[in-house]
Amino acid sequence: MTALQLPLDLGHRPALGGEDFLVAPANADAIAWMDRWPDWRGPGLVLYGPAGCGKTHLAHVWQARTQAPLVRAADLGEEPRAIIGDRRACVVEEASACAETALLHLYNVLAERKGHLLLTDREPPARWSSQLADLRSRLLTLPAVRMGVPDDQLFAAVLVKLFSDRQLDVSEEVVAYLLNRIERSFAVARKLVGELDAAALARHRRITVPFVREILGGEN
Numbered sequence: 001m002t003a004l005q006l007p008l009d010l011g012h013r014p015a016l017g018g019e020d021f022l023v024a025p026a027n028a029d030a031i032a033w034m035d036r037w038p039d040w041r042g043p044g045l046v047l048y049g050p051a052g053c054g055k056t057h058l059a060h061v062w063q064a065r066t067q068a069p070l071v072r073a074a075d076l077g078e079e080p081r082a083i084i085g086d087r088r089a090c091v092v093e094e095a096s097a098c099a100e101t102a103l104l105h106l107y108n109v110l111a112e113r114k115g116h117l118l119l120t121d122r123e124p125p126a127r128w129s130s131q132l133a134d135l136r137s138r139l140l141t142l143p144a145v146r147m148g149v150p151d152d153q154l155f156a157a158v159l160v161k162l163f164s165d166r167q168l169d170v171s172e173e174v175v176a177y178l179l180n181r182i183e184r185s186f187a188v189a190r191k192l193v194g195e196l197d198a199a200a201l202a203r204h205r206r207i208t209v210p211f212v213r214e215i216l217g218g219e220n
Contacts, residue, residue: 022161024154027054030145034062042142043110044117046095048124049147052185055120058147059091062118073097080106088115095119100132107138149184158186162193163207168200170207177209181216 023031030047033040047055063070068089076098077083083106084090090106092098110117121128124146125139150158156175163170182188199215200207 022154022157024151024157026148026150026154027058030058030147033143033145034058034065037062037065038116040116040143043107043115044119044142046119046121046125046139046142046144047147048121048144050122050149052183052187053147053149054186055147056093057186059093059118059120063091066116068118073099076102076106078102078105080109084109088113089117090115091118091120093120096121096123096125096128100130100135104132104135104138107135150186152179155179155184155189158189159193162190166193166197168193168197168207171209173209174207174212177212 033045047058049055059070062068066089068087068091069083070091070093071083073092073094074097076092078099078101080090080102088110090110092103092106095103107117119125119139119142124144125136125142126144128136128139130136130139156179159175159178160170178189178192182192196207196212196215199205200211205211
């Protein structure tokens with residue numbers, strides 16, 4: 001693996017602040033759309049991509065900026081005003097699993113208010129099994145932006161940031177070791193860094209490659 005240029009001096013930052021969302025080819029288009037808000041060309045946007053690509057993180061960044069409620073598909077009821085009140089923005093995760101009439105009502109309410117709807121899912125709306133023609137026609141007018149799996153540079157920077165958030169100083173060797181051994185998922189990385197932090201504190205150890213190898217179960 002080529003040498004990594006790791007920003008080891010990131011310091012402590014909020015976990016979901018917009019300024020700490022690291023930009024790379026895998027997410028650059030999505031972040032550009034976030035920066036463009038509220039000047040979107042329509043009433044909504046769809047972020048899609050595999051698990052672990054950062055959709056939820058970016059949705060939280062937008063939620064904080066817009067003060068929008070964030071709901072999962074299973075929690076979206078038939079009366080959208082019960083969720084959004086008088087607000088003009090909403091985030092819905094796992095949107096392809098929504099009750100279609102509920103999602104249509106939410107879309108229409110926000111469109112009437114000239115607000116915005118941010119949807120996340122693993123697939124773009126063109127691949128959703130929508131049976132409600134009115135909903136499908138509306139969804140297909142929304143820009144759908146793909147987020148990819150983090151590349152080496154981005155995922156290394158994410159690991160460094162997660163350690164820095166916990167005020168942990170780790171070497172490039174530790175980051176490179178983890179980079180080759182864990183799933184490319186922000187959620188997995190966050191969980192593992194938390195486990196390493198807790199284990200190091202409990203054992204009064206520094207986080208080194210031998211220590212990480214021990215925690216991961218003796219992997220070479």
